[in-house]
Amino acid sequence: MINVIGVSSRCFILCIDMMSDIQMDAHKTQLLKWIDEDREKLISFLSDFIQAKSPNPPGDTRKAATHITKFLDQNKLPYRTIAPMEEMVNIVGSFDGGAEGKHLVLNGHIDVYPVGDAGEWMHDPWGGEVVEGKVFGRGSNDMKAGTTASIFTYYYLHKIREHLKGKLTLTCVSDEETFGPWGARYLMKHHPEVLGDTLLNGEPCAHQIRFGEKGIIWLKFTISTQGAHGAYEHASPSATKIAAKLMLELDEKIRTIEYSSPLNVRAALEEARDIIEEGYGPGAFETLQRTTINFGTIHGGLKVNMIPGTVEIEADIRLPVGQTKEEVLKVVEEVAVKYPEVSYEEMNYTAPSHCDPNGEMVGILQRNVELVEGHTPKTLIAMGGTDARLWRYEGIPAYVYGPYAKGMGSTDDYVEVDEFIDIVKVHVLSAYDYLTK
Numbered sequence: 001m002i003n004v005i006g007v008s009s010r011c012f013i014l015c016i017d018m019m020s021d022i023q024m025d026a027h028k029t030q031l032l033k034w035i036d037e038d039r040e041k042l043i044s045f046l047s048d049f050i051q052a053k054s055p056n057p058p059g060d061t062r063k064a065a066t067h068i069t070k071f072l073d074q075n076k077l078p079y080r081t082i083a084p085m086e087e088m089v090n091i092v093g094s095f096d097g098g099a100e101g102k103h104l105v106l107n108g109h110i111d112v113y114p115v116g117d118a119g120e121w122m123h124d125p126w127g128g129e130v131v132e133g134k135v136f137g138r139g140s141n142d143m144k145a146g147t148t149a150s151i152f153t154y155y156y157l158h159k160i161r162e163h164l165k166g167k168l169t170l171t172c173v174s175d176e177e178t179f180g181p182w183g184a185r186y187l188m189k190h191h192p193e194v195l196g197d198t199l200l201n202g203e204p205c206a207h208q209i210r211f212g213e214k215g216i217i218w219l220k221f222t223i224s225t226q227g228a229h230g231a232y233e234h235a236s237p238s239a240t241k242i243a244a245k246l247m248l249e250l251d252e253k254i255r256t257i258e259y260s261s262p263l264n265v266r267a268a269l270e271e272a273r274d275i276i277e278e279g280y281g282p283g284a285f286e287t288l289q290r291t292t293i294n295f296g297t298i299h300g301g302l303k304v305n306m307i308p309g310t311v312e313i314e315a316d317i318r319l320p321v322g323q324t325k326e327e328v329l330k331v332v333e334e335v336a337v338k339y340p341e342v343s344y345e346e347m348n349y350t351a352p353s354h355c356d357p358n359g360e361m362v363g364i365l366q367r368n369v370e371l372v373e374g375h376t377p378k379t380l381i382a383m384g385g386t387d388a389r390l391w392r393y394e395g396i397p398a399y400v401y402g403p404y405a406k407g408m409g410s411t412d413d414y415v416e417v418d419e420f421i422d423i424v425k426v427h428v429l430s431a432y433d434y435l436t437k
Helices: 009-022 026-037 039-051 062-074 140-159 184-190 239-254 263-271 273-280 284-288 325-336 360-373 388-393 417-434
Strands: 080-085 088-096 099-109 134-136 165-173 198-201 209-213 215-224 292-300 310-319 342-350 379-382 398-401 414-416
Touching: 026 039, 026 140, 026 417, 039 062, 039 134, 039 140, 039 417, 062 088, 062 140, 080 184, 088 184, 099 140, 099 388, 099 417, 134 140, 134 417, 140 165, 140 198, 140 414, 140 417, 165 184, 184 388, 198 360, 198 388, 198 417, 209 360, 209 388, 215 239, 215 325, 239 292, 239 310, 239 325, 263 273, 263 379, 273 284, 310 325, 325 342, 360 398, 360 417, 388 398, 398 417, 414 417
Parallel strands: 099 165, 099 198, 198 398, 209 379
Antiparallel strands: 080 088, 088 165, 134 414, 209 398, 215 310, 215 342, 292 310
C-alpha cells in the first residue's frame, strides 16, 4: 500500500500509474512525495535564484552562487567552489552511493542573458515574481529552472545515497552565455573529476530530449578602402558596397555546402520532424540540417555624404552535425579572395556535437517523462549551444531535458510552475534510475 498522507492528488494518481506500469519501487514513491511536499520550497528557491542577479556580460555570479551554497550548507551537502576568476564562481559537489556503479554528472549554468532596457518589461526582470502560475524573470527558463532541478536532484538523492550505485556529481557553472573560458571549459581542463560516464542538463528544450547541437564559427570581416567625399564616386571604392556584395555571395555559397551526417542522427531528426517544425517554426527542419550564416553586426561609415573607407562585419555561421570547420572555411576563403579589400579573422569556434540518440539515458528519460508528463519525448539536435557539448567532445553521452523557452533572450521570460515541478521530477527520477541499474 502507498502512503499518500500529505501527497497531492496529482502525485497520488501519478504514483498509481507508475505502480501499475513499471512496478515503481518505494524509493521513487518517496522521492515524488518529497518533491510534492517541497513545492513551495522549490518555487521560493527559484524565485530567489532569479533575484540574485547574474547577467553575462559582465558575468558576475557571486550573488547567485551564494544563493546555491547557502542551500547546500543548510542541508549539509558536500561541495566546493572553484573560481578561476573571482567574480565567476563554479560550484562542484560529489557523493558516492552505497555500492560501485556509474558516475552521473548534473550540469547547469548560473549566468544569464543581460536585461537591456528594464522599462520595456511588464514584470521586474530581477523580481522572480510568481504570477498566475508562472515564475517571471531573466533566466527563469535559461536556465535557472533547469539548474534548480539539478541542485534538488543532488539534494534528494543524497538523502537515499546508501541505496544508489556509483557516484553523483553536481556542477553549477559560470561563463556559459558567452562561451567563455572560466566555467565548464575550465572545469573540464583542470578538474577532470567532473567528466563522469553520462551528463544530464536542464537547458530549455521544450520538453524534448537533446542529444546534440549545431556548431558555431564566428568570423569578423574587415573591408578597407581609401574612402572619399560622397560626390567623388570615382575616387574610391565604397566599403559598404563591397560589404553588401560579400555578404550576398557568402550567404549563397554557404547555404549550399554539402556534408554527410551520421545515419542515426538523420533517422532521429526525421522521426522528430513534426516536433521540430512545431517547436521552432515552419522551415526549422531544413534549417537544422544545413549550414547557415547570419551577419549579426555591421559597422561602417562616418557621415551620409562620405564614401566609407572601413566596414566591419561579424558573422555567425552554424554548422550541422557531420560538417567540419575546414569545409566551411574553404568556401569562405574562395569567396573572400575575390575581394582584395577584404580580410577576416576567427573570433570563436565550437564544433558540432552529438551522442547516441538511442542511448541508455534517452530510454530512462523517455520512461520518466511518460510517467510524469504523459507524453513520449523525441530526440533532437539543438540550434543553439550548451555546455553539454563539452562532455560530448570527450566522448561522454550528454543529454538535455528542460522547459519551454518562453521569452528567452527577450522580455518577460518565464517558466510555468507546473512544468518546472515536472522537470524536477523527471530529473530526480531519471538520475535515480541511472544510479540504481
